[in-house]
Amino acid sequence: MSNASVRVQSQPRRRSPLGVTVAVLAAVVVAVLVLAQIWTEVLWYNQLGFIEVLRTEWFTRGVLFVLGGALMAAAVWSSLTIGYRTRPVYAPASPEQVNLDQYREAVEPLRRLVTIAGPAVLGFFAGVAASQQWETIQLWFNAVPFGEVDPQFGIDLSFFVFVLPGIRFVVSFLMAVVVLSTIVAVATHYLYGGLRATGGEGERTTRHARIHLATLGALFMLLVAANQWLDRYSLLTKSGAAIDGATYSDVHAVLPSKAILTGVAVLVAALFAVAAVRGTWRLPAIGLGLMVVSAIVIGGIYPAIVQRFQVTPNAQELEREFYQRNIDATKKAFGLEGVETIPYQATTEAVAGALADDAEPTASIRLLDPTIVSNSFRQLQQNKQYYNFADSLSVDRYVIDGESRDTVIAARELYLQGLGSRSWVNDHTVFTHGFGIVAAYGNTTTVDGQPAFYERDIPSINGLGEYEERIYFGQNSPIYSIVGAPEGRGDWELDYPDDAAGGQVNTTFPTREVSAGPAVGDPWTRLLYALKFGDEEILFSDRVTPESQILYDRDPRSRVAKVAPYLTLDQRVYPAVADGRIKWIVDGYTTTDAYPYAAARSLDEATADSLTRSSETIVDLLPEMVNYIRNSVKATVDAYDGTVTLYAWDIEDPILQTWAKVFDTSLSPMSEISGELMSHFRYPEDLFKVQRELLSQYHVDNATEFYSGQDFWKSPDDPVRSGTVLQPPYYLTLKMPTQDEATFSLTSSYIPGGNTDRNVLTGFLAVDAETGNTPGEVREGYGQLRLLELPRNSTVPGPGQVQNNFNSDPSVSTTLNLLRQGNSNVINGNLLTLPVGGGLLYVQPVYVQASEGTRFPLLQKVLVAFGDKIGFADTLDEALDQVFGGDSGADAGDAGNEGPTTPSPSPEPSPSPEPTDPPTTEPTDPPTTEPTEPTDPPTTEPAPEDDSPRAALEAALRDASQAMRDSDAALKAGDFAAYGAAQERLQDAIARAIAAEAALGAA
Secondary structure, three states, rough: HHHHHHHHHOOOOOOHHHHHHHHHHHHHHHHHHHHHHHHHHHHHHHHHHHHHHHHHHHHHHHHHHHHHHHHHHHHHHHHHHHHHHHHOOOOOOOHHHHHHHHHHHHHHHHHHHHHHHHHHHHHHHHHHHOOOOOOHHHHHHHOOOOOOEEOOOOOOOHHHHHHHHHHHHHHHHHHHHHHHHHHHHHHHHHHHHOOOOOOOOOOEEOOHHHHHHHHHHHHHHHHHHHHHHHHHHHHHHHHOOOOOOOHHHHHHHHHHHHHHHHHHHHHHHHHHHHHHHHHHOOHHHHHHHHHHHHHHHHHHHHHHHHHHHHHHHHHHHHOOOHHHHHHHHHHHHHOOOOOOEEOOOOOOOOOOOOOHHHHHHHHOOOOOOOOHHHHHHHHHHOOOOOEEEEOOEEEEEEEEOEEEEEEEEEEEEOOOOOOOOOHHHHHHHHHOOOOOEEEEEEEOOOOOOOEEEEOOOOEEEOOOOOOEEEEOOOOOOEEEEOOOOOOOOOOOOOOEHHHOOOOEEEEOOOOOOOOOOOOOOOOOHHHHHHHHHHOOOOHHHOOOOOOEEEOOOHHHHHHHHOOOOOOEEEEEEEEEEOEEEEEEEEEEEEEEEOOOOOEEEHHHOOOOHHHHHHHOOOOOOOOOOEEEEEEEEEEEEEOOOOOEEEEEOOOOOOHHHHHHHOOOOOEOOOOHOOOHOOOOOOOOHHHHHHHHHHHHHHHHOOOHHHOOOOOOOEOOOOOOOOOOOOOOOEEEEEEEOOOOOOOEEEEEEEEEEOOOOOEEOHHHHEEEEOOOOEOOOOOOOOEEEEEEEOOOOOOOOHHHHHHHHHHOOOOHHHHHHHHOOOEEEEEEEEEEEEEEEOEEEEEEEEEEEEEEOOOOOOOEEEEEEOEEEEEEEEEHHHHHHOOOOOOOOOOOOOOOOOOOOOOOOOOOOOOOOOOOOOOOOOOOOOOOOOOOOOOOOOOOOOOOOOOOOOHHHHHHHHHHHHHHHHHHHHHHHOHHHHHHHHHHHHHHHHHHHHHHHHHHHHH
């Protein structure tokens, strides 16, 4: 072959210009797509004023990624390089090496690529794993002392909560590095002849391979020793079958065994070092065998023998100290140290005037069930199909006419799914916000059973004063909205519907004065957001102008979670009107699972009840386990401009203090909380649920009694829900026996624990949820837990027994069965428990709604129980008088049913087309049936010739049936006047039927 041919063949192959262009374009596209996610996050945090949070998190993640990835990559690369460079020049001749020759020849062309790519890939994954521990590392480096020491080692608790998790992460990561490096070293030495698996002439390991592998073995054993030593401290946070934390056998058997195994591991590491010098694997092999035997005998068999033959026969005596440690630590960790336990000799005898000393809590008894009346809010106050209310409303308190009133409150949020015609322009530039708050008295209704609204309509008829009613940020807001328009372009956002203004009033968000989202006017930012949301309209629409802002991540809970990633958030988010704005209030918790000796609980399980279970859609496969919790932050989200404020609520919490060092500008002091906003904070539900679950056991504070477990309780199942789901706690205004006045409280009850079906009351728990209205200062008494302990032989009925009494009472069941006839459904409301009259009073509202057509619940009856006596009447006041000998001694909130009558909803007018560009038409409401003229009441059947009770009963049942049919017809027509008249006839017929049935029974 000629030299020219050789030159031609040896010339490098030219790259295709098209291929290079495609590769460059692909890289640019990927870079822009990544930037669309990263840079938009920067814009979001920067606009909100929390860029420090993002910068700190990303910087820490970046440093850990680089350090972890570099360490892993360097270690693996070193093993590969050392194994290759120290390979024997001539591999010993053996069948094994002959077979490996073909693999070496196959690997050799790729060796350089593998040497670089292999460590890089492993380093990448190691860096990703290390970056996930950014919170652990930040807590370690910024640890604040607890000021308390553990009972075993006498070390400050910050070591267990902050330092120990960080050290364990470092040790575990280094072990992973050494293990992977060892695997790579063994493979490389074996491939190139430095290590042989079978016999032959000479040693099986070359000197270089022996030193390399022995060094790695020594490092690994030192890390095992460190891990064993750290296990001693982790014993104090382990979970056990009976109690959490170290037990007698742990302290007297496992703890010494861990120290011995640490020494054995250090000895084996030294034997590996000897092997590297002396050239024999016999000593480290013996050492490894010794360690395995030690682990089995000292670490396994010995503790089992101590437990079986020493502890089990004498458990109550030997474990007493450790049970007491668990009790004390659990109470500290969950804020249960100051529980006021009150022996309560609850009477079951209802006597006249028994409620005279409880006039205030009796007048405040809540009759509106916030989980039921949402449909009533929708039917009466939704106004348009593109508005909606939450399924479960909130309970708060407001000062109305100088008096604090329990209130059921809801925000009228935007509901795009209700629109009949959907388009990008309507969804993202026209329908941008909800409007207003709707609030009703909690303790009364109108004469026909509707909620008694004192804040209602659009614009609001103000019972709450003047405030900004627009809700741009809420729990049901669109994914994103683009707001703001240049002067002269007109208003194209729908503000609210108004018949007097031609069907609607439009508005423009004042982006020049108010910043609610990142500016999106320039082409580059528009491109990034178009890629982020996958909507090219953002890039090309005339609705996106230099004045525009884009609003997204609008759910209050999500916004708080992003700016405070270290917080665990309460499931309940509720609106409040304060300082002229609608504020969403979110409770934040600092938690850990590393508090020594404290009982660990799954937050998902401890906070589950009939309300959360009914709304669950995703099951958390990895529930958060905690053994310490504090309500350390109260967060607010402004519904108008989305401002997030994090108030440092529990400034004594060391975990919050540590995070305050990490993010030193993100928390606002409590002194900045206004008095009006302070009055709407409350004790959070999830914290109370966790505490009530623990107090079912930890109300027993004596170790001996705790060990026996004979006095454990449980929370009752919700008697108005099917299945075995816990009754939720309820917000009420009540007065516990040791209080001087009634306060807004969160309550729950207890029944006997174990497998018993006995549903009697054993305890009643209430926490003072009233924060007061002093700016920057929490009211004295807030957060005080009070536990009523009933006698062990208590005969006070529990919620399940009371519900059974209600359902089986002849007069109650007869009336409810009558109400269920026709097209009506009867809905039992929440069963409330109150400690009044020297005993426990149960109150349950009963609602009736149509089973077809227009359906919303109306309060028709109230059930009351005290001991075994039952009251059942149209109002709570009447029902109480029935129970307490004709005069309860106090007036309920619905005495005389003086609540304001809610105006009947009228058919909605069809809105005019929206002034959109390009023009779009706002969908019209579905046609409504015109109200029918009220019909004359049907003539009652002529009285039968005989006046027997049976004939009277039949006549009453016929009248009741006709009245229910008329009620259904009036509801479907929206004629509430006719509905009210029919309901009066129904009540009269039911009363006559009950009297006739009683007469039949007497006959």
